[in-house]
Amino acid sequence: MLNRRQILGVGAASAALVSTNAWTKTTNMGLPEAALMETAATQPPLHPSTGPDYQPVVTLNGWTLPHRMNNGVKELHLVAEPVEREMAEGMTAYLWGYNGQSTGPTIEAVEGDRVRIFVTNKLPEHTSVHWHGMILPSGMDGVVGLSHPGIPPGKTFVYEFDLVKSGTFMYHPHADEMVQMAMGMMGMFIVHPRDPAFMPVDRDFLIMLNAFDIDPGSYVPKVMTMVDFNLWCWNSRLFPDIDPLVVNKHDRVRVRVGNLTMTNHPIHMHGYDFEVTCTDGGWVRPEARWPEVSIDIPVGAMRAYEFDAKYEGDWAIHCHKSHHTMNAMGHDIPTFIGVNKSDLTRKIRGLQPEYMPMGTAGMADMGEMEMPLPDNTVPMMSGWGPYGAIEMGGMFSVVKVREGLASDDYSDPGWFENPPGTQAYEWTGELPDLARAENARTTITPGRTRTKS
Numbered sequence: 001m002l003n004r005r006q007i008l009g010v011g012a013a014s015a016a017l018v019s020t021n022a023w024t025k026t027t028n029m030g031l032p033e034a035a036l037m038e039t040a041a042t043q044p045p046l047h048p049s050t051g052p053d054y055q056p057v058v059t060l061n062g063w064t065l066p067h068r069m070n071n072g073v074k075e076l077h078l079v080a081e082p083v084e085r086e087m088a089e090g091m092t093a094y095l096w097g098y099n100g101q102s103t104g105p106t107i108e109a110v111e112g113d114r115v116r117i118f119v120t121n122k123l124p125e126h127t128s129v130h131w132h133g134m135i136l137p138s139g140m141d142g143v144v145g146l147s148h149p150g151i152p153p154g155k156t157f158v159y160e161f162d163l164v165k166s167g168t169f170m171y172h173p174h175a176d177e178m179v180q181m182a183m184g185m186m187g188m189f190i191v192h193p194r195d196p197a198f199m200p201v202d203r204d205f206l207i208m209l210n211a212f213d214i215d216p217g218s219y220v221p222k223v224m225t226m227v228d229f230n231l232w233c234w235n236s237r238l239f240p241d242i243d244p245l246v247v248n249k250h251d252r253v254r255v256r257v258g259n260l261t262m263t264n265h266p267i268h269m270h271g272y273d274f275e276v277t278c279t280d281g282g283w284v285r286p287e288a289r290w291p292e293v294s295i296d297i298p299v300g301a302m303r304a305y306e307f308d309a310k311y312e313g314d315w316a317i318h319c320h321k322s323h324h325t326m327n328a329m330g331h332d333i334p335t336f337i338g339v340n341k342s343d344l345t346r347k348i349r350g351l352q353p354e355y356m357p358m359g360t361a362g363m364a365d366m367g368e369m370e371m372p373l374p375d376n377t378v379p380m381m382s383g384w385g386p387y388g389a390i391e392m393g394g395m396f397s398v399v400k401v402r403e404g405l406a407s408d409d410y411s412d413p414g415w416f417e418n419p420p421g422t423q424a425y426e427w428t429g430e431l432p433d434l435a436r437a438e439n440a441r442t443t444i445t446p447g448r449t450r451t452k453s
Helices: 177-182 342-351
Strands: 002-004 015-017 023-025 034-036 068-070 073-088 091-098 107-110 114-121 130-132 156-162 167-172 187-192 203-212 231-234 245-248 252-259 265-269 274-279 294-297 301-308 313-319 382-385 388-392 396-402
Touching: 034 073, 107 114, 167 177, 167 252, 167 301, 187 203, 187 252, 203 245, 245 252, 252 265, 252 274, 252 294, 294 301
Parallel strands: 015 156, 073 114, 107 187, 203 252, 245 396
Antiparallel strands: 002 034, 015 023, 068 073, 073 091, 114 156, 130 167, 167 187, 203 231, 252 301, 265 294, 265 313, 274 301, 313 396, 382 388
16 A cells, blocks of 8 residues: 555645535645555455454455544545556556545444545546435535535545444445446445444455446446446456455354446355345344345445355355356347357458357357457456366456464465365266156146146
């Protein structure tokens, strides 16, 4: 993590929002350092140095924004600015974000804290920050033209309010929202319970679901796209370059998932069932929790679930919409399953010797072939496991449960070695009789009779 001194708007020209209905210009306002992140790797959790204790969150491929204390107030500094984000190895996107990165840094505080958040605008147009799901004064809500004027380019505003409830919240602009959110401006805001004994966990992971429409070979998202996004991301990152969720066996684990895309996402985790324990509206009472193996995350919402890490292994976690686990999706590609393309292939190779026919037997071969691609894009399916191509992309990662990890160890432990007798294998012996439907009509289950009504 690098630090840089904020150089914009700290003198008499800086405008600051200091109450719900009053605007003032400040003189010699001392801003906290604007922390900057230039790596796409998951950063270690930021443990509290003052106040109540809590288990800090781990943001996949992200980080937590440092704060300073000023007369009992937690001060933080967000800088809205153009950023370059490595979405996967070999592909960089030109986005808008905060403090050098999209998604922006995670903000962590404690229920009852008073926070003062300086927001400096380095974008070419005005912006704001809406604190999604939080209870606060109307003038701090961040809706341009309604809550307060937009933050002009080059200016710094201050948002100041008390954190009256714990939970998982989000932040994003409510200014030219279609453009600014499509360009990657969003982040998460975690408010930990004041009582460390309330809802404790050993590991706490954070995922922001976001999506972009970026043509292969280009760098800037299309901001007018409504449904046909081609890159489905976790924290502006694509598999196989989304970091794993590393867990010590027997840990109590929480996974918080926020959704600021334009569609819902059914997040499915293999190997476990879990309980939904929190929404962006608050904590779910124990008697109201329900068991799941998949949880649908609505648009503009958050869900958190918890489980006890009993089972060692490498367990997939992904969106269950199949196109959302693919990269650089093309929506106008014809289906060639069952088509004999041998004559066509021979003719095309006369002009283009490198031509590779694909799709006649499905698309799995795309995970293994290394086809020539335009600059600055990623394969539709990529990523390798211990037994070959994983054939996934986009919203996909792995929960890696291991025994004996230190409480602060989040490093990738490598691939799990399945104990003898616990892995599927090829069978070459005699097979049982095969039952098969003989026609396409609906049949009556054997042993059942119909009664007339």
